[in-house]
Amino acid sequence: MxxxxxxxxxxxxxxxxxxxxxxxxxxELIARGHKVEAWEPHDAWSRANLVADHGEAGLAxxxxxxxxxxxxxxxxxxxxxxxxxxxxxxxxxxxxxxxLVAAIGRARARGRFTLLFHDTHHRAVSEPDAMQAFDLxxxxxxxxxxxxxxxxxxxxxxxxxxxxxHEAADVRLFHPPVYEQAREGLVWIGNWGDGERAxxxxxxxxxxxxxxxxxxxxxxxxxxxxxxxxLARYDVRYHGWLANAAAPQVFAKHMATVHVPRxxxxxxxxxxxxxxxxxxxxxxxxxxxxxxxDSEGLFDIGxxxxxxRSGSEMAAALRTVKSDRDLRRELAASGLAAxxxxxxxxxxxxxxxxxxxxxxAGARTPAMEIAK
Numbered sequence: 001m002x003x004x005x006x007x008x009x010x011x012x013x014x015x016x017x018x019x020x021x022x023x024x025x026x027x028e029l030i031a032r033g034h035k036v037e038a039w040e041p042h043d044a045w046s047r048a049n050l051v052a053d054h055g056e057a058g059l060a061x062x063x064x065x066x067x068x069x070x071x072x073x074x075x076x077x078x079x080x081x082x083x084x085x086x087x088x089x090x091x092x093x094x095x096x097x098x099x100l101v102a103a104i105g106r107a108r109a110r111g112r113f114t115l116l117f118h119d120t121h122h123r124a125v126s127e128p129d130a131m132q133a134f135d136l137x138x139x140x141x142x143x144x145x146x147x148x149x150x151x152x153x154x155x156x157x158x159x160x161x162x163x164x165x166h167e168a169a170d171v172r173l174f175h176p177p178v179y180e181q182a183r184e185g186l187v188w189i190g191n192w193g194d195g196e197r198a199x200x201x202x203x204x205x206x207x208x209x210x211x212x213x214x215x216x217x218x219x220x221x222x223x224x225x226x227x228x229x230x231l232a233r234y235d236v237r238y239h240g241w242l243a244n245a246a247a248p249q250v251f252a253k254h255m256a257t258v259h260v261p262r263x264x265x266x267x268x269x270x271x272x273x274x275x276x277x278x279x280x281x282x283x284x285x286x287x288x289x290x291x292x293x294d295s296e297g298l299f300d301i302g303x304x305x306x307x308x309r310s311g312s313e314m315a316a317a318l319r320t321v322k323s324d325r326d327l328r329r330e331l332a333a334s335g336l337a338a339x340x341x342x343x344x345x346x347x348x349x350x351x352x353x354x355x356x357x358x359x360x361a362g363a364r365t366p367a368m369e370i371a372k
Contacts, residue, residue, distance in 0.1 A: 001088040002035045004113075006104065008095040010038045010071040011059055013244040014050035015191050015221050017167075018093060018120045020244050020275045023066050024170025024345035025352075030068050032349065038071040039083055041097070049221075053241060061243035065173055076100070080107045087113045089356065091143070094119045098134050105138035114359060120145045120167065122264035124152045132156065140359055143352075146272035147296050163355045166298070167275040168343045169282035173245060176284030176336065177252040185215035186318070187254040187285075189247055189276060192223040196263050198230075204260050204290040204308070206234040208315040214322060219250065244279075251283040255328065256321050258314070259289040259305070271295035278343050281305065281335035286328045288317045298343070304335040 005026065013019040026036050040047075050058045074083075080103045084090060090113050092104055101117075108115040117139050124131045136142070142158055143165040144150040153162040186209050192198075209216035218231065219242035231238050242250060251257065257280050265272050270293035277299075280287050287305040294301055301307050306321070308314045321328055 002037070002086050003029055003089045003091070004037045004039065004084060004087045006039050006090075006092045006096055006100065007071070008093060009040045009044040009046045010069065011040070011062055012044065012047035012050045013062070014046045014053070014058075014241060015193075016046035017275050018095070019046070020170070020279065021120070021167040021345070021348075022093075023062075023069060024168070024173070025348055026069055027066060027170065027172065028345045028349045036069075037083075037087075038069070039078070040071045040073055042073040042075050044073075050241070053221075058241075058243070061245040065245035078103075080104055081110075084111060084113065087111070089114050089116070091116045091118050092139075094121055094123065094131070094134075102135040105135055108138045108140075114141075114356060115139050116141050116143050116355075118143045118165070119149060119153075122149075122262070122269055124149055125268045126264055128152075141355065143355070146269060148269045148271050161359075163351075163358075164296075165348060165351060165355075166272075166296075166343070167278060168345050168348045169275075169278040169339050171282055171339065171344045171346075174248055174279045174282035176332070177248070181252065183253060183255045185217060185254055187217045187219070187250055187257050188260075189219045189242060189250070189257075190260070191220040192227050193262065195224075195227070197260055198227070200260050200263070200290060202230065202234075203311040204314050205258050206230065206236060207311055208318055209236070209258075210234045211315045212318045212322060214255070214318060217250075217254065247279060248283050251280060251285045254285065256286040256288060256318065258318075259287055259292075261290060261292045266292050271298075273298065277305070278339060282339045282344075284332040284336045286321055286331040287335060288314065288321065290314065299338055300334065303330070304338045305331065 007022055009016055009019060010022060026038060029036050078100060084107055092101055117136055119142060142153050142162040144153055144162055145166055147164050150162045150164050188205055216236045217239060218236050219239050221241045228238060259277050289305055289307045291307060291309050299305060306317050308317050
């Protein structure tokens, strides 16, 4: 099968978490004998920011970790028929230009491939008008990275043609270290974003880390000066951008990590943990999370990871993790087992094949008209 994926960027993970999952899924497809092509705009903001900060050398970690992957960069307008030549499955990520999304849909009417829209963001609830402006009328289905997001698309008329497709860990890259080394302190890998979780980061990460004396290393981008002053006030060691391919080595040096979900994934899209949780657990590092609702039962809370309800509970949990070696081992083992049982990119490729089987011959006929 020939798979064509239209992404914002495959090369850059600078403030672009979808690249993590996409790389793992495409690599898994290649390993199973499928032909894969990825297309990304030449001026993708994620790649442009990465190169501006780190030069072309900033792409080296990706190329070294994923030698089998490559992408074709294009200047709009793209010759869509050329890009889709011979395709059996086409997937378009939601962070693409609406004109391109529509053009690919029109090409679907002329072709015999299955066409899916892939949504891995909160814009369906944070910017619904922008998302509904996409012309998906000729698309065969939607891949949504959580049940609560899938429910939004059902309300928009997609019915049984929206499929839950959670992110997952690429366990070829994300795994415990072959040889254990000394571990100390906490690590947090995450971007500042637009400050929508500034209070939560202070309450559940900066203050508890300082209170427990564990020490905190922080990696990420888009931290404004005010945010950096907050980090300095709590003695957080800020390291800037980290190539996602280097994250396993960083996790391997630390005793534990913390998950602080963005507010949208707590209040309006519960049940979506995002990629960092899967990757951390795959690396065998104990994880303590700020509150979110695991409405789909993805994990065994209390065994795979700890979850707290307040800053004081976070400090208490971190003290326990720091002092209890057996607990750290149990959390690491259970979290890792959960990933290998249900949440690898191989599992997601299996789910993708099941989606294609469910669409069946209907995906070869003119696609449904979606009610607006």
